[in-house]
Amino acid sequence: MTTFDPTEHQHIRFNPLKDEWVLVSPHRAKRPWTGQVEKVPEDNIPRKDSKNPLCPGSIRSSGKVNPEYEGTYVFRNDFEALLEDGPGPAESDDPLFQAAPAYGTCQVMCFHPWSDVTLPIMEQKDVRAVVDKWAEMNKELGQKYKYVQIFENKGAMMGCSNPHPHCQIWASSFLPNELRVKDRTQKEFYQKYKKPMLIDYLNKESIKMERVVLESEHWVWLVPYWAVWPYETMLLPKRHVLRIEDLQDKEREDLCLIMKKLLSKYDNMFNISFPYSMGWHGAPTGGSLKEDNNHWQLHAIYYPPLLRSATVKKFMVGYEMLAQSQRDLTAEQAADKLRGLSDVHYKLQNK
Amino acid sequence: MTTFDPTEHQHIRFNPLKDEWVLVSPHRAKRPWTGQVEKVPEDNIPRKDSKNPLCPGSIRSSGKVNPEYEGTYVFRNDFEALLEDGPGPAESDDPLFQAAPAYGTCQVMCFHPWSDVTLPIMEQKDVRAVVDKWAEMNKELGQKYKYVQIFENKGAMMGCSNPHPHCQIWASSFLPNELRVKDRTQKEFYQKYKKPMLIDYLNKESIKMERVVLESEHWVWLVPYWAVWPYETMLLPKRHVLRIEDLQDKEREDLCLIMKKLLSKYDNMFNISFPYSMGWHGAPTGGSLKEDNNHWQLHAIYYPPLLRSATVKKFMVGYEMLAQSQRDLTAEQAADKLRGLSDVHYKLQNK
Ligand SMILES: O=P(O)(O)O[C@H]1O[C@H](CO)[C@@H](O)[C@H](O)[C@H]1O
Ligand SMILES: O=P(O)(O)O[C@H]1O[C@H](CO)[C@@H](O)[C@H](O)[C@H]1O
Numbered sequence A, B: 001m002t003t004f005d006p007t008e009h010q011h012i013r014f015n016p017l018k019d020e021w022v023l024v025s026p027h028r029a030k031r032p033w034t035g036q037v038e039k040v041p042e043d044n045i046p047r048k049d050s051k052n053p054l055c056p057g058s059i060r061s062s063g064k065v066n067p068e069y070e071g072t073y074v075f076r077n078d079f080e081a082l083l084e085d086g087p088g089p090a091e092s093d094d095p096l097f098q099a100a101p102a103y104g105t106c107q108v109m110c111f112h113p114w115s116d117v118t119l120p121i122m123e124q125k126d127v128r129a130v131v132d133k134w135a136e137m138n139k140e141l142g143q144k145y146k147y148v149q150i151f152e153n154k155g156a157m158m159g160c161s162n163p164h165p166h167c168q169i170w171a172s173s174f175l176p177n178e179l180r181v182k183d184r185t186q187k188e189f190y191q192k193y194k195k196p197m198l199i200d201y202l203n204k205e206s207i208k209m210e211r212v213v214l215e216s217e218h219w220v221w222l223v224p225y226w227a228v229w230p231y232e233t234m235l236l237p238k239r240h241v242l243r244i245e246d247l248q249d250k251e252r253e254d255l256c257l258i259m260k261k262l263l264s265k266y267d268n269m270f271n272i273s274f275p276y277s278m279g280w281h282g283a284p285t286g287g288s289l290k291e292d293n294n295h296w297q298l299h300a301i302y303y304p305p306l307l308r309s310a311t312v313k314k315f316m317v318g319y320e321m322l323a324q325s326q327r328d329l330t331a332e333q334a335a336d337k338l339r340g341l342s343d344v345h346y347k348l349q350n351k
Helices: A026-030 A124-144 A177-193 A197-208 A249-270 A286-290 A318-322 A331-340 B026-030 B124-144 B177-193 B197-208 B249-270 B286-290 B318-322 B331-340
Strands: A011-015 A020-024 A073-076 A104-110 A147-154 A166-172 A212-215 A219-222 A233-237 A276-281 A299-303 B011-015 B020-024 B073-076 B104-110 B147-154 B166-172 B212-215 B219-222 B233-237 B276-281 B299-303
Touching: A104 A124, A124 A147, A124 A166, A124 A249, A124 A286, A147 B318, A166 B318, A177 A197, A177 A276, A197 A212, A197 A219, A212 A249, A212 A331, A219 A249, A233 A249, A249 A331, A276 B318, A299 B318, A318 B147, A318 B166, A318 B276, A318 B299, B104 B124, B124 B147, B124 B166, B124 B249, B124 B286, B177 B197, B177 B276, B197 B212, B197 B219, B212 B249, B212 B331, B219 B249, B233 B249, B249 B331
Parallel strands: none
Antiparallel strands: A011 A020, A073 A104, A104 A166, A147 A166, A147 A276, A212 A219, A219 A233, A233 A299, A276 A299, B011 B020, B073 B104, B104 B166, B147 B166, B147 B276, B212 B219, B219 B233, B233 B299, B276 B299
8 A cells, every 4th residue: 555645645734723624635736727817916116106095295095195204104094994983783692693893993004115116125124114113013003902913915916906015904902713713722722731832833843844944043934734825834933922012123133034035935936026915913912911822922924825827826715615725735845845946036136 | 972883884793603703894895996807707608619628528638528418417527636545644643733634526517518508597497407416416425425515616716717617516534624613603503592503593584684685485595694705695495404415306496496596696796697606515424424413504605706896806815814804895785785686687688
């Protein structure tokens, strides 16, 4: 009988953070693709465009005018999914019709005054300004709100309507689903094993070295064992850190370096600005600031949709939506591929 | 103080089947859209095309030749994500690196020999053949496998690589995530309230009538209170039914009628063949056939991505991927809109 080879044989893997499984079907990678192809991401973005509502000095659709900002710039989303107040639904005692009040704020954060740059080609000091602003916003909004979700949708393929380098910050009065689950799983692990799940995971991955793509003094960038998206990755500080604002100066500096490298590798995969959704997950805030959150470990997640080329993405549809996530290439194959790519951005290679 | 109006004021709603919340932000519907637009679904599909691998008589990429089928036609997917056997991973005692064997089969089911028809414009008797085949396949594969997922990806936007009317059937040795959660929540509800959750839900919705779109003798089609996708809907038999093969003759006949109407309404929304992923969820099979599954109620789910027009979809990205699903229009508004549409397909209206 043939012995099991994870790069050849189907299996399911467990994600202990999300308490769910992923189906891995490496033999399926040979499948031809005749389905929808995406547009190649735009590349000739003008540095400044007064019609772009994120540029310095532009007039936004709400009629507000941006200042001539020179670094990062944060403003309230003109179409907030969460408002600071308003009436909430009445309580219901029917378990099938449960609604609850929701408050919050949605902020947009421009990374840089220029539209034609992205994090991997921005200067170290400008990336550092972004990291510091993330930390500041998480701390500030966390005083009032239960959770602050910092996330970046990059690329038209990811529903991002503007090529200007920016992210969003949505703070809410409730703990969103994904975080509620991760809070529970990490707490259960901590109670059982007396150590934070992701610190234990990190230590084990640093010995196995099968899925680690990059390691720096203070950070590890890896493809999680249970990754769902083809090139999904996770970025973790080596030290036990609960929230982004707890990062020390040297950890922030090092984060800028490793982020520039990892994003360069992503862009170098297909020589395009790699689309993704990314975000930071850390301990809850608001009322949770006073509670013990030692089961938490800060981490960033990258979910890039591309699979085979700049124009063929993985569709998370049908079986994935209704039953369970499925991937073709294994986490180890994805890590291998990422390791093999240069960490110098293709746009900077000939300079 | 203003009183709460669900069509005006943000709130969160609970999905008792999936044990998660959705953020509803009706005020956000006014947001302008400048992001990616999709291609309008193709409309001039040739009835027969020997280059289309799903047509009768075509040669598929595996070299196999389709018979000149005249009704439905089922065959093994040439690139199965699940194979019937093969070696499985060894057991691990590390909770962070858990893998398990997975076996199964992936079948493709053509609905009709013609490429230029879809369920809403097919004749009643041909739709009935599809329903009967679904029931037959669920029963047959359910003898061996723990779960049989019948699902249809429709439209290029949904990663569907072929316009020929077809669905897929993936049977697995494991209970996929979505079903594992629904099994747990329905069981807990049944133990607590001594009635199946979805039967109770159905009865309450039939009194409220706010979210019911269509009701026939044996079926109810509604927008669930906790819907996530803009026009997400659920189709339920009125009788307590565990699995699709348990549907009686008159229920099957009636299902064909209501399915044709609901799919016509979908297509009539933007006068295009409405893209979606849909699937059937019922009680687990295999070893579970011998267990008590009275907490289960069979239901079909439709997840269509379109939001504002034939070319603007809802992107489930960023906040949705990392934190929690969010919708703009409320479930009640979606139901209203669907109720207002004709149930005669636009292609058949002038006949
Ligand atoms: O099997 P197909 O139609 O080629 O592929 C499509 O449906 C599958 C099942 O939902 C998904 O895994 C694929 O990502 C999608 O492209
Ligand atoms: O706020 P944006 O960039 O206009 O909108 C985008 O990101 C949001 C947050 O992830 C999503 O809810 C939207 O569906 C998406 O189109």
